[in-house]
């Protein structure tokens with residue numbers, strides 16, 4: 001049977017960029033004999049409009065069954081006044097929670113044609129291709145006790161950084177597996193110098209490393225890691241870190257490469273019966289209400305998210321590379337959506353023109 005894919009376009013520019021991904025998916029089906037069983041459903045504000053909830057139980061069940069979920073973006077001003085329990089974001093949070101997606105993969109990849117776009121020097125970012133693996137379901141954002149309590153005559157805000165060995169083990173394994181598919185280099189970041197959870201983190205990661213003798217493992221304190229990430233990011237291949245440090249480091253790394261419209265992501269969970277990980281792929285950007293409906297959105301972040309699905313859910317690394325090279329090609333040819341403009345005299349292309357050009361580049365590959 002064909003691999004199955006649930007597509008949740010969502011709100012704002014979500015459906016616009018997803019329409020371009022559909023062209024790419026269709027191309028792989030007809031030209032590379034790689035057909036997917038695609039189903040499409042609502043999430044976020046559009047699901048609320050239709051069903052009064054940002055994610056129906058039926059859609060949730062579907063997400064648990066398919067090989068991978070591809071999501072556009074959710075949210076928008078129309079829904080800002082809604083009750084917290086039915087806000088569009090709740091749909092996305094429910095997916096992540098119920099699928100138990102504990103490993104968040106955030107690549108920072110710099111296409112040569114866009115190297116001028118970075119705030120860093122061109123030679124620091126040109127050709128950059130690193131991956132940050134952030135633990136997503138535990139750590140200080142979830143640890144107990146938490147809260148604001150009275151103590152003496154003032155209040156105290158409390159959060160607890162807490163990691164079990166098994167939580168560290170599973171995200172570490174995920175990162176080592178990734179490193180095996182990439183440059184076989186893994187850097188683990190924590191603060192073992194001042195945090196108990198960091199001491200345990202380093203111990204467990206070192207233990208897991210014994211199962212991956214081919215991967216070169218290093219450890220770095222997360223603050224030093226932040227410095228190194230800005231100084232010479234190309235020293236890294238895969239970085240694995242906890243929820244809090246990963247939040248900061250992945251946002252910083254994202255900006256090494258330029259526009260939000262270029263950044264894909266994946267969130268992976270435990271392996272299913274067929275050996276594939278539970279997986280949700282989505283662009284890093286939101287629903288961009290300021291440009292929605294105008295044909296201005298850059299579809300590349302969403303298209304590259306599908307490339308990640310090819311590589312990490314469907315074991316089609318070669319096809320993922322083919323797609324990434326098609327993106328590289330259209331950028332090298334000078335095509336730019338409005339968010340990528342900078343050079344003088346360049347006319348922006350529309351969302352659909354960018355999608356069509358990428359399919360044409362695939363066709364020529």
Ligand code: NAI
Pocket residue numbers: 013017072073074075076077089092260261262282283284285286287288289290291296297298299301339
């Ligand atoms: P945003 O990412 O939607 O937009 C930030 C800026 O980047 C805007 O100027 C937008 O036009 C631009 N931009 C984003 N993606 C682009 C693309 N593909 N092509 C060209 N330009 C692009 O973040 P913002 O404005 O803070 O949030 C807007 C809505 O999206 C809110 O309702 C927010 O809650 C939601 N959101 C949803 C996310 C998700 O679904 N995962 C993530 C972030 C925000």
Ligand code: MG
Pocket residue numbers: 247248251
């Ligand atoms: Mg963040």
